[in-house]
Amino acid sequence: MSETFVIAQGGGPTAVINQTLAGAVLEVRKRYPGARVLGARHGVRGIRDGNFVDLSVLSEQQLRLIAATPSAALGSTRDKPDAAYCETILKGLRQAGTTAFIYIGGNDTAGTQQILTEAAGKDIAFVHAPKTIDNDLVESDHTPGFISAAEFIAGAFVSIDLDFRALPGIYVGIVMGRHAGFLTTAAAAWKQDDGSAPHLVYVPERAFSAKRFIEDVREAQSRHGRCIVAMSEGVSGEDGRAVVENLVPPDRLERDAHGNIRLSGGELGMAIEQLLRDGLPGARARVDTFGYLPRGNISTINATDAREAFEAGTFSVEAAARGGGSVALQYIDGITSPQLVPLTSVAGKTQHLPSDFLLPDSNQISAACRSYFDRLLPKQFAVADPLI
Amino acid sequence: MSETFVIAQGGGPTAVINQTLAGAVLEVRKRYPGARVLGARHGVRGIRDGNFVDLSVLSEQQLRLIAATPSAALGSTRDKPDAAYCETILKGLRQAGTTAFIYIGGNDTAGTQQILTEAAGKDIAFVHAPKTIDNDLVESDHTPGFISAAEFIAGAFVSIDLDFRALPGIYVGIVMGRHAGFLTTAAAAWKQDDGSAPHLVYVPERAFSAKRFIEDVREAQSRHGRCIVAMSEGVSGEDGRAVVENLVPPDRLERDAHGNIRLSGGELGMAIEQLLRDGLPGARARVDTFGYLPRGNISTINATDAREAFEAGTFSVEAAARGGGSVALQYIDGITSPQLVPLTSVAGKTQHLPSDFLLPDSNQISAACRSYFDRLLPKQFAVADPLI
Known part of the structure; x- marks a missing residue:
């Protein structure tokens, strides 16, 4: 039987998601x-919809x-298909004579592939190829797309720190990440020493207290002459509700199709700016x-x-040859390589920031977090010592 | 008499302001x-305050x-000295035995140097060395710091365009710039063609109408399947008031020492998000x-x-040797070079975006704007044609 591969891209784009697309196409061409x-x-x-490009x-x-162009060249979708939707997908795949379907995306994408695997026979291999800036796939050491996004964040915090050293004040940078704080901790990837930014880090995995936040900022500012904070958009209070839910009027909150x-x-x-205005009146806060x-x-x-x-x-083409599953970048014996893992172990699950990536009693990153980023994103430049 | 140069940095930092500092120090060392x-x-x-570093x-x-480290290594200030403050500066300069004072900054900095020149005798040379991401110094073709900031903006809009091609919607990126729209138009520096971002550009130099904005966004979206907008933070309405003043409750607005x-x-x-929610209900807008x-x-x-x-x-050291003044990057016969101009022609003045940088009847950049950026910031990469 002649091979027909279908490839698609799902969820939020990344800087390198098209590398995965190109890698798969070129490998198919080589093997088949x-x-x-x-x-x-x-x-x-x-x-x-039968909307394909050859x-x-x-x-x-x-x-x-x-491959070198960021964002999903094929376009993307936020659809999370249920069983009925998956039936229409399966029909579309069969009409196209598909022998393997490689879907590049995050844990929702793995979930779609799992439903399809269960609904189909053995005639189609379903492969989930990983992609997410959130770095929140279980079974993975890290995910394609994460390091590039982390590099943006790391460089931004080095730069902001220098800016606020020159013109002192408080700065909070809010970073994408609903459930996982990896990208926010990347703010510390190129942290020079105890005195440099970020001075405080707030992630979804650790409960946020407005009172404690103000105290921490005040202390950092008096110690360092400035205070630079990295905060995840998904920070939540003790009650588990997103901070934004507690601080913002309900009519200003937008919800997606999934609520x-x-x-x-x-x-x-x-809301954070207002907290700082109220808690530290007169301070320069941005x-x-x-x-x-x-x-x-x-x-x-x-x-x-x-x-x-x-x-x-x-590797996703190899994964198809082996019958399908989820591709995970794993770190084994000092080397990162793609490995095949079952879809069921990835689908719909969220990898959280390891609890030892922050110090137990303060919102600062630990040595474990430092060494993770030293390995993933070595510092590429030197910064001069301050003259002030 | 032995030479004593004093160098300082003022206003908002840039990525390359320390290049100017290092250039001056190394030139002094060579000449004197x-x-x-x-x-x-x-x-x-x-x-x-007599706070110097040797x-x-x-x-x-x-x-x-x-030089390679962004932001002002010497620290910066937002102080805009009046005549009395300038007297204390002059006293400090004389106590240090200063023969030349090089102040790196924008048009306020040039203003300080002008006051000092008028207050002092001929014993000290006052030099303004240019720096601003706003690109708003008269007598200059462009200013140090602008191209790097422009490169960030240009790259951001290429990237956002690809993101919103994959997941369609409306996007507005708001860019620094109180009075001058140069940095906002840099969003179009790497614009590929009529269909690519930014589709609309709003600058302080052209009156903003909320009604027209919504109409323009609707039209661009129906034409291109998405709409990417670059907007200056300083956009103002027909009445000359900043849009933010008209749209935001007065108690939420913060003012600096200068009002x-x-x-x-x-x-x-x-406020812009609210405009889009009201004007284009149901649209995905970010x-x-x-x-x-x-x-x-x-x-x-x-x-x-x-x-x-x-x-x-x-060149600022040469400018000091010539008795002082303002250094301006000028574009003469196809070459950019620093030139000496009188402080009075720069101090306190704002270079605005040339009126022909936008099309006369729509918020889109013109060929003149394109060719300015083609010269300053040539595109450094290729982007693949869409598959969608």
């Missing part, structure tokens, strides 16, 4: 000369250029919500991230 | 072996590292306020900008 490779536009929507006709040069509050807006930032800037930024495409994303794509 | 070079900490405050003792290697409303917060962004991220970002230090900033520092 003459095989068809169809790209589904806008994720599973494209399969449902990737077989693209030259290697075109694929390399696509999740939209966190990526400026609401939390404005809050920036980084929003979409770190996610697929062309200025901070990390070379290791690009290579690993490409390799994840290559 | 044995001369003293003192750095005043936190601008003129350091002179007033830059003569730094090695060239140390100075080169300082200027703080524009760098998220208030405008929230607003990011870039805030401090573009200003001195270590990830987007532009090599041309760094070189020109260094040369402006070198």
